[in-house]
Amino acid sequence: MLEIRDLHASVEGQAILNGVDLSVGPGEVHAVMGPNGSGKSTLSYVLSGREGYAVDRGEVLYDGRDLLELEPEERAAAGLFLAFQYPVEIPGVGTMTFLRTALNALRRGRGENELDAMQFLRVVRQKARALGIGDDMLKRALNVGFSGGEKKRNEMLQLAILEPRLAILDETDSGLDIDALKVVAEGVNALRSPDRAMLIITHYQRLLDHIVPDRVHVLAKGRILRSGGSELALELEEKGYGEIMGEAA
Amino acid sequence: MSRVAAETVEQVRSLGDRYKYGFVTDIESEQAPKGLNEDIVRFISAIKDEPEWLLEWRLEAFRHWQTMTEPNWAKLGIPMIDYQDAYYYSAPKQKEGPKSLDEVDPELLATYDKLGIPLREQEMLAGVAVDAVFDSVSVATTFKAKLEEHGVIFCPISEAVQNHPELVRKYLGSVVPYTDNFFATLNSAVFTDGSFVFVPKGVRCPMELSTYFRINAANTGQFERTLIIAEDSSYVSYLEGCTAPMRDEHQLHAAVVELVALDDAEIKYSTVQNWYPGDENGVGGIFNFVTKRGACIGARSKISWTQVETGSAITWKYPSCMLHGADSVGEFYSIAITNNYQQADTGTKMVHMGPRSRSRVISKGISAGRASNAYRGLVKMLPGAASARNYTQCDSLLIGSKCGAHTFPYIESQNRSARVEHEATTSKIDDDQLFYCRQRGIGEEEAVSLIVNGFCREVLQQLPMEFAVEAQKLVGISLEGSVG
Numbered sequence: 121m122l123e124i125r126d127l128h129a130s131v132e133g134q135a136i137l138n139g140v141d142l143s144v145g146p147g148e149v150h151a152v153m154g155p156n157g158s159g160k161s162t163l164s165y166v167l168s169g170r171e172g173y174a175v176d177r178g179e180v181l182y183d184g185r186d187l188l189e190l191e192p193e194e195r196a197a198a199g200l201f202l203a204f205q206y207p208v209e210i211p212g213v214g215t216m217t218f219l220r221t222a223l224n225a226l227r228r229g230r231g232e233n234e235l236d237a238m239q240f241l242r243v244v245r246q247k248a249r250a251l252g253i254g255d256d257m258l259k260r261a262l263n264v265g266f267s268g269g270e271k272k273r274n275e276m277l278q279l280a281i282l283e284p285r286l287a288i289l290d291e292t293d294s295g296l297d298i299d300a301l302k303v304v305a306e307g308v309n310a311l312r313s314p315d316r317a318m319l320i321i322t323h324y325q326r327l328l329d330h331i332v333p334d335r336v337h338v339l340a341k342g343r344i345l346r347s348g349g350s351e352l353a354l355e356l357e358e359k360g361y362g363e364i365m366g367e368a369a
Numbered sequence: 370m371s372r373v374a375a376e377t378v379e380q381v382r383s384l385g386d387r388y389k390y391g392f393v394t395d396i397e398s399e400q401a402p403k404g405l406n407e408d409i410v411r412f413i414s415a416i417k418d419e420p421e422w423l424l425e426w427r428l429e430a431f432r433h434w435q436t437m438t439e440p441n442w443a444k445l446g447i448p449m450i451d452y453q454d455a456y457y458y459s460a461p462k463q464k465e466g467p468k469s470l471d472e473v474d475p476e477l478l479a480t481y482d483k484l485g486i487p488l489r490e491q492e493m494l495a496g497v498a499v500d501a502v503f504d505s506v507s508v509a510t511t512f513k514a515k516l517e518e519h520g521v522i523f524c525p526i527s528e529a530v531q532n533h534p535e536l537v538r539k540y541l542g543s544v545v546p547y548t549d550n551f552f553a554t555l556n557s558a559v560f561t562d563g564s565f566v567f568v569p570k571g572v573r574c575p576m577e578l579s580t581y582f583r584i585n586a587a588n589t590g591q592f593e594r595t596l597i598i599a600e601d602s603s604y605v606s607y608l609e610g611c612t613a614p615m616r617d618e619h620q621l622h623a624a625v626v627e628l629v630a631l632d633d634a635e636i637k638y639s640t641v642q643n644w645y646p647g648d649e650n651g652v653g654g655i656f657n658f659v660t661k662r663g664a665c666i667g668a669r670s671k672i673s674w675t676q677v678e679t680g681s682a683i684t685w686k687y688p689s690c691m692l693h694g695a696d697s698v699g700e701f702y703s704i705a706i707t708n709n710y711q712q713a714d715t716g717t718k719m720v721h722m723g724p725r726s727r728s729r730v731i732s733k734g735i736s737a738g739r740a741s742n743a744y745r746g747l748v749k750m751l752p753g754a755a756s757a758r759n760y761t762q763c764d765s766l767l768i769g770s771k772c773g774a775h776t777f778p779y780i781e782s783q784n785r786s787a788r789v790e791h792e793a794t795t796s797k798i799d800d801d802q803l804f805y806c807r808q809r810g811i812g813e814e815e816a817v818s819l820i821v822n823g824f825c826r827e828v829l830q831q832l833p834m835e836f837a838v839e840a841q842k843l844v845g846i847s848l849e850g851s852v853g
């Protein structure tokens with residue numbers, strides 16, 4: 121489903137990704153771990169098409185198509201979703217309005233009917249409840265004044281509503297209390313399905329206790345330095361990245 | 370929840386063309402000869418069968434105007450205007466003034482339909498009465514009878530001159546004297562039509578009143594004059610909308626609006642201004658030079674201006690409040706959007722005279738393309754304004770790097786117990802916000818429209834519900850082509 125081959129990318133002339141290879145099949149959940157500043161968020165931005173991230177070499181295939189030539193909104197329409205490490209605030213734009221605009225844009229792209237306000241309200245209410253999000257939060261401007269945890273939950277709500285085929289979660293577990301972490305994990309597990317793939321960027325084993333990944337990768341120095349099964353996360357928790365980084369040096 | 374915002378963006382998409390009001394109605398019209406002199410002033414007065422005092426007033430204004438020069442203090446590049454090269458009166462030909470809607474030329478009704486303003490009462494937005502001004506004259510006023518039941522007078526000002534001369538004579542020029550400024554003086558000499566509203570003591574006007582201004586004829590200036598009087602403890606909400614055909618030459622629109630609020634009265638005046646802005650190279654477009662002023666004469670009276678200014682090549686207007694009354698309240702909520710080569714210099718004057726008078730100014734300026742957008746605001750606390758307060762907040766949003774935003778706040782205080790607060794911000798449309806929207810599947814133009822509508826929300830919320838959707842659409846349309 122997602123094929124990343126020898127991906128090199130730079131920001132403002134500075135090389136950050138130095139040959140990433142990664143392959144994710146439909147229905148699979150992969151975890152990406154790695155030290156701060158190793159390029160995890162950069163990878164997520166390159167995949168979602170953010171401006172300012174230059175691809176210097178390599179290719180990315182999504183369902184066999186060249187992902188990198190698509191505009192960000194076209195990638196979204198093709199089913200790619202990024203839960204941001206730092207969700208953005210948009211003053212004056214109600215969360216509900218934003219969600220509906222996004223969902224209808226995607227539905228239009230897929231040739232489906234747009235939902236009217238009432239139909240949409242039903243969809244949102246149900247999904248929001250499952251994530252412990254109340255009506256008052258939906259009425260507020262998007263992410264404005266939300267606590268760190270509320271922002272992350274709001275990303276999860278968008279994930280649940282937009283139902284992407286490839287979801288990248290960039291540290292969605294950071295800043296969550298223990299209960300919220302469980303809610304998020306349950307949300308992710310509920311979305312697991314044979315035709316949906318997920319790339320979960322995280323620093324913590326505790327999330328992977330709840331979401332058992334098919335594969336775990338270590339991204340460091342702009343490359344995947346080690347890959348393994350879910351037991352790799354446990355090993356990292358114990359030993360840190362030192363050994364892997366040492367091997368690469 | 371603002372469900373309109375999402376609908377708006379959907380509608381914006383379906384609208385396609387940038388300026389959809391640019392068509393011309395092919396209708397026979399009657400015009401005064403080109404140019405401006407005393408004879409033209411007499412012609413206008415005569416064709417309207419005006420009383421002697423009004424002709425005299427016009428002539429005094431005209432003579433005064435000849436001694437004046439155009440103001441040049443605004444941050445605008447105004448090309449030379451040849452005042453002799455325009456028509457000052459143009460009216461669609463119809464037998465007499467129409468007595469009822471059935472007598473209105475079907476071509477005109479069709480024009481307003483096309484503009485989205487059906488004039489047949491049964492098809493109208495429930496609860497909105499409309500006065501339709503086409504070039505120099507009012508062609509139709511709806512719901513007159515229903516309003517009369519409540520004692521509310523809503524009619525073309527030329528009709529008010531005939532039927533309620535005592536009211537017109539008492540209040541015309543009482544807020545904006547004919548000597549006020551170059552464009553107001555010109556208007557006083559040659560004003561042709563506009564709306565008149567009178568709400569008697571204790572009456573809450575049962576519906577929204579609105580005037581729809583349309584410039585159709587070429588080379589014609591529109592000089593409308595609006596006068597609204599709210600007697601003690603009355604309330605009225607009034608909205609004006611404006612459009613014009615696309616033409617290569619500039620056209621002048623110099624209106625005067627006067628509002629009078631007596632004790633405990635409230636007037637809410639909203640404008641959605643969408644005159645033709647000129648094309649993307651700056652050719653053509655309306656010069657919108659307008660004087661709007663309200664007098665809060667009475668104690669606890671309130672005047673609230675809300676404007677959404679998206680059209681015109683050049684906009685020069687400062688809706689103001691003269692806060693005479695004790696505890697009177699003035700408000701100014703503004704959205705001014707300029708794109709391509711549009712220029713706007715707009716803002717307000719809040720003149721506090723009454724004790725404990727309060728004013729609130731919220732201005733949102735958005736510029737894109739090569740446009741320039743200036744906020745100019747005066748807050749004046751006169752000696753009588755004990756414990757008066759003003760709060761001003763001015764936010765500018767820039768889209769792209771070739772446009773400009775400027776803020777010119779003037780504060781004069783002659784009373785030490787008065788308080789004036791001013792806040793200003795300038796920001797660029799944020800790349801992070803744009804990317805966030807696009808990642809969710811929202812295309813770039815729709816994202817800009819969404820973000821800008823969010824930026825303007827405080828002001829959009831002030832509009833009567835019936836017009837909020839229209840205004841949100843306009844925000845999106847007027848910024849089309851500003852990104853990417």
Ligand SMILES: Nc1ncnc2c1ncn2[C@@H]1O[C@H](COP(=O)(O)OP(=O)(O)OP(=O)(O)O)[C@@H](O)[C@H]1O
Binds near residue numbers: 131162
């Ligand atoms: N705009 C930029 N200009 C210069 N350097 C940048 C820019 N954006 C990111 N970088 C650098 O790229 C590197 C990778 O950053 P990235 O955000 O991808 O790391 P990360 O793995 O997500 O880290 P964390 O675990 O802390 O979130 C860092 O050294 C960062 O400073």
Ligand SMILES: [Mg+2]
Binds near residue numbers: 162205290
């Ligand atoms: Mg990161």
